[in-house]
Amino acid sequence: xxxxxxxxxxxxxxxxxHVLKVDMFLNHQMDSKLMKQIGEEFAAQFNNQGIxxxxxxxxxxxxxxxxxxxxxxxxxxxxxxxxxLTLTDGLITSTVYSFTKKExxxxxxxxxxxxxxxxxxxxxxxxxxxxxxxxxxxxxxxxGAVPVGVGIVIEKSFQEGRNLVLxxxxxxxxxxxxSSLEDGKVQxxx
Amino acid sequence: xxxxxxxxxxxxxxxxxHVLKVDMFLNHQMDSKLMKQIGEEFAAQFNNQGIxxxxxxxxxxxxxxxxxxxxxxxxxxxxxxxxxLTLTDGLITSTVYSFTKKExxxxxxxxxxxxxxxxxxxxxxxxxxxxxxxxxxxxxxxxGAVPVGVGIVIEKSFQEGRNLVLxxxxxxxxxxxxSSLEDGKVQxxx
Numbered sequence: 001x002x003x004x005x006x007x008x009x010x011x012x013x014x015x016x017x018h019v020l021k022v023d024m025f026l027n028h029q030m031d032s033k034l035m036k037q038i039g040e041e042f043a044a045q046f047n048n049q050g051i052x053x054x055x056x057x058x059x060x061x062x063x064x065x066x067x068x069x070x071x072x073x074x075x076x077x078x079x080x081x082x083x084x085l086t087l088t089d090g091l092i093t094s095t096v097y098s099f100t101k102k103e104x105x106x107x108x109x110x111x112x113x114x115x116x117x118x119x120x121x122x123x124x125x126x127x128x129x130x131x132x133x134x135x136x137x138x139x140x141x142x143x144g145a146v147p148v149g150v151g152i153v154i155e156k157s158f159q160e161g162r163n164l165v166l167x168x169x170x171x172x173x174x175x176x177x178x179s180s181l182e183d184g185k186v187q188x189x190x
Numbered sequence: 191x192x193x194x195x196x197x198x199x200x201x202x203x204x205x206x207x208h209v210l211k212v213d214m215f216l217n218h219q220m221d222s223k224l225m226k227q228i229g230e231e232f233a234a235q236f237n238n239q240g241i242x243x244x245x246x247x248x249x250x251x252x253x254x255x256x257x258x259x260x261x262x263x264x265x266x267x268x269x270x271x272x273x274x275l276t277l278t279d280g281l282i283t284s285t286v287y288s289f290t291k292k293e294x295x296x297x298x299x300x301x302x303x304x305x306x307x308x309x310x311x312x313x314x315x316x317x318x319x320x321x322x323x324x325x326x327x328x329x330x331x332x333x334g335a336v337p338v339g340v341g342i343v344i345e346k347s348f349q350e351g352r353n354l355v356l357x358x359x360x361x362x363x364x365x366x367x368x369s370s371l372e373d374g375k376v377q378x379x380x
Binding site: 023024025028029030031032033035036058059062063066067069070073074075076077078080109110112113 | 213214215218219220221222223225226248249252253256257259260263264265266267268270299300302303
């Protein structure tokens with residue numbers, strides 16, 4: 001997605017060989033127009049696949065997930081990273097390890113919201129080590145639903161997440177694929 | 191907002207005299223079309239007030255905040271409840287006590303994103319005891335910006351948040367104002 005790549009080049013900050021900060025337009029401040037375009041792009045890529053639900057995870061997946069659901073005309077549901085006080089029973093849970101935060105989270109959704117046979121599009125802001133995406137695929141399967149695809153805003157293609165997702169056989173579409181952050185410079189996969 | 195009230199009556203679950211669960215359409219699963227209408231409604235209510243930025247707080251404020259920012263054509267920024275690993279300096283912080291979770295959170299934004307003189311619309315999903323809204327007003331003022339208004343999706347009008355916000359002199363607009371949850375029944379302020 002050309003416009004997203006330009007935005008990353010212009011406003012992203014490379015903090016290390018592994019960390020790209022996109023707080024200017026994606027992860028703290030939000031360019032609301034760009035977010036709408038991201039939703040349109042995912043909707044176009046997974047159009048005609050009979051998606052009935054968008055599944056994402058708090059918090060960076062919620063904005064692109066919502067815009068995608070809006071474009072597809074389906075509801076969105078987001079997995080929580082810790083149990084809510086008002087969500088007590090009927091949960092589907094997967095354990096997701098965050099390499100960034102060096103901690104495991106219980107990722108949960110309520111059984112009520114993904115029925116058997118639902119066709120689920122999983123959306124997240126970032127794909128690096130792939131643990132969150134795998135957790136969402138796992139939750140979808142536990143619910144008896146079909147993980148039709150995974151849509152990622154920014155993929156760090158030099159980490160293992162892409163291959164781990166592809167190994168599950170689920171279609172993966174990433175809007176920006178970064179091949180390297182070395183020498184403080186963002187390089188994209190051609 | 192008529193359509194929101196109908197949705198609350200139809201799909202909300204009263205768990206106690208103080209707790210309304212709206213996981214079906216607002217707080218876990220999202221009715222994406224309703225969320226767009228909520229954004230349009232806030233944009234209409236604060237139109238012509240020269241809003242330059244929408245400020246909200248993770249996580250329930252992010253969806254309505256994003257849709258409002260999109261309608262107003264301005265960026266959105268969300269305050270974080272704990273410090274991010276890549277957000278280390280230049281923070282504006284306010285301490286917010288959550289009566290629901292019985293804990294204090296440091297609520298932070300980066301100084302870079304709300305400049306002096308910015309005209310800020312604060313959006314949140316819920317208003318009950320008012321602590322989050324007061325924290326966001328405080329952050330806005332610390333940034334040298336103007337808190338033009340507070341927009342709330344669901345207000346529990348029987349708790350003190352409304353008065354606490356009004357005492358600050360900031361305009362408050364709530365789309366659904368609940369006067370009582372007693373006897374398992376949702377009543378709205380006329």
